[in-house]
Amino acid sequence: MTADEMIDGYVAEVVLLTPHRQRADVARELRDVITQEVADAAETRPDRDAAVTAVLAGFGRPADVAARYRAPLIVIDPSDSRRLLTLVIGGTTLILAGAVLGELIDHVPPHRDLAAAIDRATPFLFAWLGLLVAWFAVAAWWRRRHPDTAWKPRPVPTDRISRAGRTAALLFYILGTLSLADPATMLRVVSGGHAAPAAYTAMAYDRDFLAVRGPIVLGLLVLSLLLQAVLIGQGRRQSWSDQTEMALSLTLCAVLTWVLANPVFVSAAADRTAKEIVAVIILISLADLAFSLRRHRVRQAVLSH
Known part of the structure; x- marks a missing residue:
């Protein structure tokens, strides 16, 4: 494969991962940037194939380059990741605990099978995870559609009780x-x-x-x-x-x-x-x-x- 073929192949992979209306501009800009960097690298690397290989390696994966040309698809806001993880762990713990408690109620030794009880709880675990992802995805979409949503103050926690x-x-x-x-x-x-x-x-x-x-x-x-x-x-x-x-x-x-x-x-x-x-x-x-x-x-x- 020649140096030009490597550049063409790299640009094609990047372009295919970008929105259709941007592809022509992305291909033109990316090709110009790569050509210029290859020309600069050729001053220290007489072998043009080696120069192209080094430049493309420096650019990284085509998917990473394409991501710079399009708005990222955010399903869950990064700010919600910690809360999501907490709810995943908490809900999973309660579901598994409920499965174990149900097995203790329904059966007596030696007929108890905690492993089978956990297996029966698996659909509920996936349902809980799906519900959380859907909830946080909708919340992220709503915040993007309504960026002016104001923060509402809450009472400051105190050590007093009622x-x-x-x-x-x-x-x-x-x-x-x-x-x-x-x-x-x-x-x-x-x-x-x-x-x-x-x-x-x-x-x-x-x-x-x-x-x-x-x-x-x-x-x-x-x-x-x-x-x-x-x-x-x-x-x-x-x-x-x-x-x-x-x-x-x-x-x-x-x-x-x-x-x-x-x-x-x-x-x-x-x-x-x-x-x-x-x-x-x-x-x-x-x-x-x-x-x-x-x-x-x-x-x-x-x-x-």
Whole structure:
């Protein structure tokens, strides 16, 4: 292949990767630039073929050269890449956790197959990834179409808490804890004593659960309630309270996962319903834990300045 043929081939590859209306101008400009650089290189390289080879190698791949002549096709804004990665990791974690929890609920040893559960979750993973890409692509398109979209100020994170909101939440959690401690009594109070006898039988806890797992869960719930009471008394968050709250939440999620692996209620129907509710609570708690960690870091960054 001669030097001119190498130049023609290189220019042709570049031109084919550019918009049709620009090809004539791109071919003319690129050929002129290459010819001039080859002429300059010929002063030190008498062999014209070697000079052309060196110049074209310096230009790089035709695709890279063509990219300089056209506007890049941006599906997702670079500024969104970190947020996208965070949501990919977070969503993937929750989907896989949900698959594992579902396997714990649906099967008992030795019939549990966590690998098969993860395989069944694969379509949901791809659906989540596709949804994220579509969402961020639409967001990027909207920002390009509306570049005048103004940034809206947000409240500055503080370490203060809403005592009224926390108190209401604490009362709700206390009521829920009492219901878990004695569900039959709570059913009697709610129904006015008119519930069917079978309903009280369904509310009976498994003996092994009452012996070990139940007291551990109850102890963690009581510790969480005490921590909330301390926060209400202080009226503000502190680093130790944030870390303690997140540690308690993570520990409780681990213990509840352990609970799912064994019977909770004597009644099979009540046991499955309770475990499904617990699985949802675990997933919500994991998501809230991730958001709490982010809020803690943002608050620390703001308050440290």
